[in-house]
Amino acid sequence: MRTELAEALRTALLEADPRLSRFDPLPRIISHDDFSRGHCGWSQLVGNYEGDLDTMLPGYAQHSSPMLSTLAHWDAGSHGGYGSSYALKVATRPRPGAQNVAIKRLTFRKRGPIRFEMYFTFKPEATELTLGETDVRSVGFLFDLQGGDRDGDAERVMPHIRFLNASDGDHVQKWQYKRQSTKFKPIGNSDKTLSHYHLAPDGWQDLPGGQQRLCYNEIATKVNWSYLRFDFDLAAMKALSLQCNDRVFDVSDFDSIRMPAMKNLWCMLNFCLFAETDVAKRAFLYVDSVCISGDF
Amino acid sequence: MLPESITAIVARNERWTGEAATEPFEAGWAREAVVFVRALKEPAGAAPMAWIEISPDGMHWVPEGTRLKMPTAKDEIAVARLTCFGNWLRVATRFDAGAECTVLVTIHLKA
Numbered sequence: 588m589r590t591e592l593a594e595a596l597r598t599a600l601l602e603a604d605p606r607l608s609r610f611d612p613l614p615r616i617i618s619h620d621d622f623s624r625g626h627c628g629w630s631q632l633v634g635n636y637e638g639d640l641d642t643m644l645p646g647y648a649q650h651s652s653p654m655l656s657t658l659a660h661w662d663a664g665s666h667g668g669y670g671s672s673y674a675l676k677v678a679t680r681p682r683p684g685a686q687n688v689a690i691k692r693l694t695f696r697k698r699g700p701i702r703f704e705m706y707f708t709f710k711p712e713a714t715e716l717t718l719g720e721t722d723v724r725s726v727g728f729l730f731d732l733q734g735g736d737r738d739g740d741a742e743r744v745m746p747h748i749r750f751l752n753a754s755d756g757d758h759v760q761k762w763q764y765k766r767q768s769t770k771f772k773p774i775g776n777s778d779k780t781l782s783h784y785h786l787a788p789d790g791w792q793d794l795p796g797g798q799q800r801l802c803y804n805e806i807a808t809k810v811n812w813s814y815l816r817f818d819f820d821l822a823a824m825k826a827l828s829l830q831c832n833d834r835v836f837d838v839s840d841f842d843s844i845r846m847p848a849m850k851n852l853w854c855m856l857n858f859c860l861f862a863e864t865d866v867a868k869r870a871f872l873y874v875d876s877v878c879i880s881g882d883f
Numbered sequence: 884m885l886p887e888s889i890t891a892i893v894a895r896n897e898r899w900t901g902e903a904a905t906e907p908f909e910a911g912w913a914r915e916a917v918v919f920v921r922a923l924k925e926p927a928g929a930a931p932m933a934w935i936e937i938s939p940d941g942m943h944w945v946p947e948g949t950r951l952k953m954p955t956a957k958d959e960i961a962v963a964r965l966t967c968f969g970n971w972l973r974v975a976t977r978f979d980a981g982a983e984c985t986v987l988v989t990i991h992l993k994a
Contacts, residue, residue, distance in 0.1 A: 624884070624887075625887040625889070626887075626889055631892065633892075633895075640895065640896035640923065641896065643896070648895070648896060651891075651892065651893055651894075651895075651906055652889075652891035652892050652893065652908075654891065654908055654909045654910070655887075655909065655910075655912050656909045657909070657911060657970070659909070659911070659940070659941070659970055659971075660940070661939065661940035661942065661943075673912065676909065678906065678907070680906060712941070712942065713940075713942075714942055869906075869907075
Protein backbone atom coordinates (compact mmCIF):
# COMPACT_ATOMS: atom_id res chain seq x y z
CA MET A 588 0.00 0.00 0.00
CA ARG A 589 1.27 3.42 -0.87
CA THR A 590 1.00 5.94 1.93
CA GLU A 591 -0.42 9.39 1.43
CA LEU A 592 3.07 10.77 1.98
CA ALA A 593 4.53 8.50 -0.70
CA GLU A 594 1.82 9.56 -3.13
CA ALA A 595 2.39 13.24 -2.32
CA LEU A 596 6.13 12.78 -2.89
CA ARG A 597 5.51 10.97 -6.16
CA THR A 598 3.21 13.72 -7.38
CA ALA A 599 5.62 16.45 -6.33
CA LEU A 600 8.50 14.75 -8.17
CA LEU A 601 6.39 14.37 -11.30
CA GLU A 602 5.18 17.95 -11.21
CA ALA A 603 8.72 19.27 -10.75
CA ASP A 604 10.11 17.27 -13.66
CA PRO A 605 9.74 19.28 -16.89
CA ARG A 606 9.78 16.08 -18.96
CA LEU A 607 6.94 14.44 -17.02
CA SER A 608 4.99 17.33 -15.58
CA ARG A 609 2.74 17.53 -18.63
CA PHE A 610 1.68 13.90 -18.12
CA ASP A 611 -0.50 12.37 -15.41
CA PRO A 612 1.01 8.88 -15.16
CA LEU A 613 -0.33 6.13 -12.94
CA PRO A 614 2.10 5.02 -10.18
CA ARG A 615 4.42 2.97 -12.43
CA ILE A 616 5.82 4.47 -15.61
CA ILE A 617 6.08 1.58 -18.07
CA SER A 618 7.73 3.76 -20.72
CA HIS A 619 8.28 7.43 -21.40
CA ASP A 620 9.35 8.03 -24.99
CA ASP A 621 10.19 11.59 -26.02
CA PHE A 622 12.03 10.67 -29.24
CA SER A 623 14.98 12.89 -28.40
CA ARG A 624 16.78 9.68 -27.36
CA GLY A 625 15.98 7.72 -30.48
CA HIS A 626 13.06 5.68 -31.77
CA CYS A 627 12.42 4.32 -28.23
CA GLY A 628 11.25 0.92 -29.45
CA TRP A 629 8.65 2.14 -31.95
CA SER A 630 9.02 0.21 -35.21
CA GLN A 631 6.86 -0.58 -38.19
CA LEU A 632 3.96 -2.99 -37.89
CA VAL A 633 5.01 -5.74 -40.26
CA GLY A 634 2.37 -8.18 -41.48
CA ASN A 635 2.51 -11.93 -40.98
CA TYR A 636 3.93 -14.10 -43.74
CA GLU A 637 5.13 -17.61 -44.33
CA GLY A 638 7.48 -18.85 -47.01
CA ASP A 639 7.04 -15.83 -49.26
CA LEU A 640 6.44 -12.13 -48.58
CA ASP A 641 3.67 -12.30 -51.19
CA THR A 642 1.54 -14.03 -48.52
CA MET A 643 1.41 -10.77 -46.50
CA LEU A 644 -1.99 -9.08 -46.60
CA PRO A 645 -1.93 -5.90 -48.74
CA GLY A 646 -2.92 -3.70 -45.80
CA TYR A 647 0.32 -4.62 -44.08
CA ALA A 648 2.48 -4.69 -47.21
CA GLN A 649 2.12 -0.89 -47.52
CA HIS A 650 3.63 -0.22 -44.08
CA SER A 651 7.10 1.30 -43.73
CA SER A 652 9.39 2.32 -40.89
CA PRO A 653 8.53 5.33 -38.73
CA MET A 654 11.18 8.02 -38.60
CA LEU A 655 12.55 10.70 -36.33
CA SER A 656 11.43 14.02 -37.72
CA THR A 657 12.09 17.66 -36.93
CA LEU A 658 8.85 18.48 -38.81
CA ALA A 659 10.97 20.19 -41.44
CA HIS A 660 8.84 22.30 -43.78
CA TRP A 661 9.80 23.85 -47.10
CA ASP A 662 8.63 27.35 -46.10
CA ALA A 663 9.43 27.64 -42.39
CA GLY A 664 12.14 25.08 -41.72
CA SER A 665 12.07 22.71 -38.78
CA HIS A 666 9.07 23.11 -36.55
CA GLY A 667 10.56 20.83 -33.91
CA GLY A 668 8.80 18.92 -31.17
CA TYR A 669 7.24 19.98 -27.89
CA GLY A 670 10.37 19.67 -25.78
CA SER A 671 13.10 18.67 -28.22
CA SER A 672 13.87 18.95 -31.91
CA TYR A 673 12.43 15.51 -32.66
CA ALA A 674 9.13 13.69 -32.92
CA LEU A 675 8.18 10.25 -34.21
CA LYS A 676 6.66 10.46 -37.68
CA VAL A 677 4.31 7.89 -39.20
CA ALA A 678 3.93 8.66 -42.91
CA THR A 679 1.52 7.08 -45.39
CA ARG A 680 2.07 6.68 -49.08
CA PRO A 681 0.44 9.24 -51.42
CA ARG A 682 -2.59 7.12 -52.34
CA PRO A 683 -6.18 7.64 -51.13
CA GLY A 684 -6.83 5.32 -48.20
CA ALA A 685 -3.15 4.49 -47.65
CA GLN A 686 -2.26 3.72 -44.04
CA ASN A 687 0.86 3.25 -41.97
CA VAL A 688 1.28 1.91 -38.45
CA ALA A 689 4.05 2.14 -35.85
CA ILE A 690 4.14 -0.34 -32.97
CA LYS A 691 5.75 -0.83 -29.58
CA ARG A 692 5.67 -4.42 -28.35
CA LEU A 693 5.73 -5.25 -24.63
CA THR A 694 4.16 -7.76 -22.26
CA PHE A 695 2.47 -7.01 -18.95
CA ARG A 696 3.17 -8.36 -15.48
CA LYS A 697 -0.16 -7.54 -13.87
CA ARG A 698 -3.67 -7.21 -15.24
CA GLY A 699 -4.71 -3.84 -13.89
CA PRO A 700 -5.29 -0.26 -15.04
CA ILE A 701 -2.93 1.19 -17.64
CA ARG A 702 -2.81 4.73 -19.01
CA PHE A 703 -1.63 5.77 -22.48
CA GLU A 704 -0.81 9.45 -22.87
CA MET A 705 0.70 11.25 -25.84
CA TYR A 706 1.22 14.62 -27.46
CA PHE A 707 0.42 14.35 -31.15
CA THR A 708 -0.40 16.30 -34.25
CA PHE A 709 -1.12 15.52 -37.90
CA LYS A 710 -0.74 17.20 -41.26
CA PRO A 711 -0.73 16.29 -44.95
CA GLU A 712 2.42 16.64 -46.99
CA ALA A 713 2.59 20.31 -48.01
CA THR A 714 2.61 19.65 -51.75
CA GLU A 715 -0.01 22.36 -52.40
CA LEU A 716 -0.27 25.94 -51.17
CA THR A 717 -3.62 25.18 -49.59
CA LEU A 718 -4.85 24.48 -46.08
CA GLY A 719 -5.31 20.76 -46.72
CA GLU A 720 -7.50 20.35 -43.66
CA THR A 721 -9.47 17.50 -45.25
CA ASP A 722 -6.47 15.64 -46.70
CA VAL A 723 -5.73 13.47 -43.66
CA ARG A 724 -8.50 10.91 -43.25
CA SER A 725 -7.65 9.74 -39.75
CA VAL A 726 -5.04 9.31 -37.09
CA GLY A 727 -5.39 7.02 -34.15
CA PHE A 728 -4.04 4.37 -31.88
CA LEU A 729 -4.81 0.83 -30.84
CA PHE A 730 -3.72 -1.68 -28.24
CA ASP A 731 -3.24 -5.38 -28.95
CA LEU A 732 -3.71 -7.34 -25.73
CA GLN A 733 -4.07 -10.89 -24.55
CA GLY A 734 -4.45 -12.37 -21.08
CA GLY A 735 -1.90 -14.64 -19.40
CA ASP A 736 -1.56 -18.33 -20.25
CA ARG A 737 -3.19 -19.38 -16.95
CA ASP A 738 -6.07 -16.92 -17.15
CA GLY A 739 -9.42 -18.64 -17.58
CA ASP A 740 -10.91 -15.63 -19.37
CA ALA A 741 -8.01 -15.00 -21.74
CA GLU A 742 -9.05 -13.38 -24.98
CA ARG A 743 -7.18 -11.35 -27.54
CA VAL A 744 -8.57 -7.84 -27.14
CA MET A 745 -7.82 -4.94 -29.47
CA PRO A 746 -9.17 -1.53 -28.47
CA HIS A 747 -9.09 0.79 -31.50
CA ILE A 748 -9.67 4.54 -31.45
CA ARG A 749 -9.30 6.96 -34.33
CA PHE A 750 -9.93 10.64 -34.92
CA LEU A 751 -11.80 10.62 -38.22
CA ASN A 752 -10.68 13.97 -39.54
CA ALA A 753 -12.13 13.75 -43.03
CA SER A 754 -13.98 11.36 -45.27
CA ASP A 755 -14.23 11.90 -49.03
CA GLY A 756 -13.47 15.59 -48.55
CA ASP A 757 -16.00 16.08 -45.75
CA HIS A 758 -14.37 17.59 -42.64
CA VAL A 759 -15.89 15.11 -40.17
CA GLN A 760 -13.72 15.63 -37.05
CA LYS A 761 -14.98 12.97 -34.63
CA TRP A 762 -13.67 10.15 -32.48
CA GLN A 763 -14.57 6.59 -33.41
CA TYR A 764 -13.96 3.08 -32.12
CA LYS A 765 -14.14 -0.35 -33.64
CA ARG A 766 -15.55 -3.72 -32.60
CA GLN A 767 -15.13 -5.68 -35.81
CA SER A 768 -12.09 -6.88 -37.65
CA THR A 769 -11.83 -8.63 -40.97
CA LYS A 770 -11.90 -12.42 -41.02
CA PHE A 771 -8.72 -14.28 -40.20
CA LYS A 772 -6.90 -15.62 -43.21
CA PRO A 773 -4.44 -18.51 -42.97
CA ILE A 774 -0.93 -17.47 -44.01
CA GLY A 775 1.14 -20.18 -45.68
CA ASN A 776 0.47 -23.91 -45.32
CA SER A 777 1.81 -24.86 -41.90
CA ASP A 778 -1.32 -23.96 -39.90
CA LYS A 779 0.86 -21.84 -37.60
CA THR A 780 0.07 -18.32 -38.78
CA LEU A 781 -3.10 -16.34 -39.34
CA SER A 782 -3.55 -12.71 -40.32
CA HIS A 783 -6.38 -10.18 -40.24
CA TYR A 784 -6.28 -6.54 -41.26
CA HIS A 785 -7.94 -4.93 -38.28
CA LEU A 786 -7.52 -1.41 -39.69
CA ALA A 787 -9.74 -2.10 -42.70
CA PRO A 788 -11.94 0.96 -43.30
CA ASP A 789 -15.29 -0.64 -42.44
CA GLY A 790 -16.76 -1.20 -39.00
CA TRP A 791 -15.89 2.08 -37.29
CA GLN A 792 -18.57 3.41 -34.92
CA ASP A 793 -19.01 6.93 -33.54
CA LEU A 794 -18.11 7.52 -29.94
CA PRO A 795 -21.15 9.21 -28.35
CA GLY A 796 -20.49 12.95 -28.12
CA GLY A 797 -17.25 12.36 -29.99
CA GLN A 798 -17.29 15.45 -32.20
CA GLN A 799 -14.20 17.58 -31.57
CA ARG A 800 -12.55 20.41 -33.44
CA LEU A 801 -8.80 20.28 -32.86
CA CYS A 802 -6.27 23.05 -33.34
CA TYR A 803 -5.27 22.52 -36.97
CA ASN A 804 -3.86 26.02 -37.55
CA GLU A 805 -3.97 28.05 -40.72
CA ILE A 806 -1.54 26.69 -43.27
CA ALA A 807 -0.35 23.17 -43.93
CA THR A 808 3.03 23.74 -42.30
CA LYS A 809 1.92 25.15 -38.93
CA VAL A 810 1.22 22.56 -36.28
CA ASN A 811 0.11 22.53 -32.66
CA TRP A 812 0.55 19.62 -30.28
CA SER A 813 -2.57 18.04 -28.75
CA TYR A 814 -2.79 15.94 -25.59
CA LEU A 815 -4.46 12.53 -25.56
CA ARG A 816 -5.09 10.14 -22.68
CA PHE A 817 -6.72 6.69 -22.85
CA ASP A 818 -7.26 4.59 -19.73
CA PHE A 819 -7.84 0.87 -20.03
CA ASP A 820 -8.27 -1.87 -17.45
CA LEU A 821 -6.35 -5.02 -18.35
CA ALA A 822 -8.23 -6.98 -15.65
CA ALA A 823 -11.71 -6.37 -17.06
CA MET A 824 -10.33 -5.63 -20.56
CA LYS A 825 -12.51 -2.51 -20.66
CA ALA A 826 -11.92 1.12 -21.57
CA LEU A 827 -12.11 3.50 -18.62
CA SER A 828 -11.65 6.97 -20.07
CA LEU A 829 -10.65 8.95 -23.15
CA GLN A 830 -9.49 12.55 -23.04
CA CYS A 831 -8.21 14.80 -25.82
CA ASN A 832 -7.12 18.29 -24.79
CA ASP A 833 -9.96 19.81 -22.77
CA ARG A 834 -12.59 17.18 -23.61
CA VAL A 835 -13.29 13.95 -21.73
CA PHE A 836 -15.41 11.47 -23.65
CA ASP A 837 -17.96 8.96 -22.49
CA VAL A 838 -16.61 5.47 -23.16
CA SER A 839 -19.48 3.52 -21.59
CA ASP A 840 -20.51 2.28 -25.07
CA PHE A 841 -16.94 1.51 -26.06
CA ASP A 842 -15.87 -2.01 -26.81
CA SER A 843 -12.84 -3.57 -28.44
CA ILE A 844 -12.28 -6.03 -31.22
CA ARG A 845 -12.35 -9.35 -29.36
CA MET A 846 -11.37 -12.82 -30.45
CA PRO A 847 -10.35 -16.12 -28.88
CA ALA A 848 -6.88 -16.16 -27.35
CA MET A 849 -4.14 -17.04 -29.79
CA LYS A 850 -1.49 -19.61 -29.03
CA ASN A 851 1.61 -17.40 -29.04
CA LEU A 852 0.46 -14.07 -27.61
CA TRP A 853 0.18 -14.51 -23.82
CA CYS A 854 0.40 -11.30 -21.72
CA MET A 855 0.80 -9.29 -24.92
CA LEU A 856 0.85 -5.52 -24.41
CA ASN A 857 1.24 -3.84 -27.79
CA PHE A 858 0.63 -0.20 -28.63
CA CYS A 859 0.13 1.07 -32.18
CA LEU A 860 -0.07 4.53 -33.73
CA PHE A 861 -1.54 4.95 -37.18
CA ALA A 862 -2.24 7.47 -39.93
CA GLU A 863 -4.48 7.28 -42.99
CA THR A 864 -4.76 9.65 -45.94
CA ASP A 865 -8.01 10.59 -47.68
CA VAL A 866 -6.37 11.84 -50.87
CA ALA A 867 -3.38 11.20 -53.14
CA LYS A 868 -1.11 12.98 -50.71
CA ARG A 869 0.99 11.61 -47.84
CA ALA A 870 -0.55 11.94 -44.36
CA PHE A 871 1.78 12.44 -41.43
CA LEU A 872 1.09 11.58 -37.81
CA TYR A 873 3.67 13.17 -35.54
CA VAL A 874 4.03 12.06 -31.94
CA ASP A 875 6.18 14.25 -29.72
CA SER A 876 6.08 11.96 -26.73
CA VAL A 877 4.29 8.97 -25.26
CA CYS A 878 3.96 8.06 -21.59
CA ILE A 879 2.57 4.62 -20.77
CA SER A 880 1.92 3.89 -17.12
CA GLY A 881 0.20 1.32 -14.95
CA ASP A 882 -1.11 0.75 -11.47
CA PHE A 883 0.89 -2.22 -10.18
CA MET B 884 24.57 7.31 -23.99
CA LEU B 885 25.29 5.18 -27.05
CA PRO B 886 24.68 7.01 -30.32
CA GLU B 887 21.39 6.22 -32.04
CA SER B 888 21.57 3.56 -34.74
CA ILE B 889 18.58 2.25 -36.64
CA THR B 890 17.70 -0.01 -39.54
CA ALA B 891 14.74 1.31 -41.52
CA ILE B 892 12.88 -0.77 -44.11
CA VAL B 893 11.77 1.72 -46.74
CA ALA B 894 10.63 -0.70 -49.46
CA ARG B 895 9.71 -4.34 -48.87
CA ASN B 896 8.67 -6.70 -51.63
CA GLU B 897 7.93 -3.81 -53.99
CA ARG B 898 7.94 -4.62 -57.70
CA TRP B 899 9.81 -1.82 -59.38
CA THR B 900 9.26 -1.01 -63.06
CA GLY B 901 9.71 2.21 -65.05
CA GLU B 902 10.42 5.19 -62.79
CA ALA B 903 10.80 3.91 -59.23
CA ALA B 904 11.85 5.41 -55.91
CA THR B 905 11.57 4.72 -52.21
CA GLU B 906 9.30 6.80 -50.00
CA PRO B 907 10.96 9.93 -48.52
CA PHE B 908 12.85 9.19 -45.33
CA GLU B 909 13.96 11.76 -42.75
CA ALA B 910 17.39 11.07 -41.32
CA GLY B 911 18.73 14.47 -40.32
CA TRP B 912 19.88 13.10 -36.96
CA ALA B 913 22.24 10.62 -38.64
CA ARG B 914 25.83 11.32 -39.61
CA GLU B 915 26.10 8.34 -41.90
CA ALA B 916 23.85 6.07 -43.88
CA VAL B 917 24.34 2.79 -45.67
CA VAL B 918 21.67 1.83 -48.17
CA PHE B 919 21.18 -1.76 -49.34
CA VAL B 920 18.99 -2.81 -52.25
CA ARG B 921 18.36 -6.56 -52.40
CA ALA B 922 16.53 -8.34 -55.20
CA LEU B 923 13.91 -10.59 -53.58
CA LYS B 924 13.05 -12.24 -56.90
CA GLU B 925 14.96 -12.89 -60.10
CA PRO B 926 15.11 -9.49 -61.86
CA ALA B 927 13.90 -9.25 -65.46
CA GLY B 928 15.59 -7.33 -68.25
CA ALA B 929 18.60 -5.05 -68.02
CA ALA B 930 19.56 -3.97 -64.49
CA PRO B 931 19.75 -0.16 -64.54
CA MET B 932 21.84 2.13 -62.40
CA ALA B 933 20.12 3.50 -59.32
CA TRP B 934 21.10 6.68 -57.53
CA ILE B 935 20.71 8.34 -54.18
CA GLU B 936 18.60 11.48 -54.05
CA ILE B 937 18.48 14.15 -51.37
CA SER B 938 15.95 16.91 -50.89
CA PRO B 939 15.42 20.22 -49.07
CA ASP B 940 11.81 19.37 -48.26
CA GLY B 941 10.99 15.73 -49.02
CA MET B 942 9.15 16.80 -52.16
CA HIS B 943 11.79 18.17 -54.56
CA TRP B 944 14.66 15.78 -55.23
CA VAL B 945 18.17 16.12 -56.56
CA PRO B 946 20.81 13.43 -57.20
CA GLU B 947 23.31 13.27 -54.33
CA GLY B 948 26.01 11.88 -56.62
CA THR B 949 26.24 8.30 -55.39
CA ARG B 950 25.18 5.65 -57.88
CA LEU B 951 24.70 1.92 -57.50
CA LYS B 952 24.04 -0.83 -59.99
CA MET B 953 20.71 -2.53 -59.37
CA PRO B 954 21.00 -6.26 -58.53
CA THR B 955 21.24 -8.58 -61.52
CA ALA B 956 20.15 -11.76 -59.72
CA LYS B 957 17.88 -12.86 -56.88
CA ASP B 958 19.44 -12.08 -53.47
CA GLU B 959 22.17 -9.94 -54.99
CA ILE B 960 22.68 -6.76 -52.99
CA ALA B 961 23.62 -3.28 -54.18
CA VAL B 962 25.04 -0.87 -51.62
CA ALA B 963 25.70 2.84 -51.19
CA ARG B 964 27.55 4.57 -48.34
CA LEU B 965 26.60 8.15 -47.56
CA THR B 966 27.58 11.13 -45.44
CA CYS B 967 26.54 14.79 -45.65
CA PHE B 968 23.01 14.16 -46.92
CA GLY B 969 21.06 16.74 -44.94
CA ASN B 970 17.68 15.45 -43.82
CA TRP B 971 15.85 13.65 -46.62
CA LEU B 972 16.98 10.49 -48.39
CA ARG B 973 15.63 8.20 -51.07
CA VAL B 974 16.81 5.75 -53.72
CA ALA B 975 15.62 6.22 -57.30
CA THR B 976 16.06 4.33 -60.55
CA ARG B 977 14.55 3.93 -63.98
CA PHE B 978 13.90 0.63 -65.74
CA ASP B 979 13.59 0.08 -69.48
CA ALA B 980 10.27 -1.26 -70.74
CA GLY B 981 9.89 -4.90 -69.71
CA ALA B 982 12.59 -4.74 -67.05
CA GLU B 983 11.75 -5.08 -63.36
CA CYS B 984 13.11 -5.91 -59.95
CA THR B 985 11.26 -6.79 -56.71
CA VAL B 986 13.26 -5.07 -54.00
CA LEU B 987 13.97 -4.90 -50.33
CA VAL B 988 15.51 -1.48 -49.61
CA THR B 989 16.98 -0.88 -46.18
CA ILE B 990 18.65 2.22 -44.77
CA HIS B 991 21.10 1.83 -41.89
CA LEU B 992 21.62 5.07 -40.03
CA LYS B 993 24.06 6.04 -37.31
CA ALA B 994 24.28 9.25 -35.29
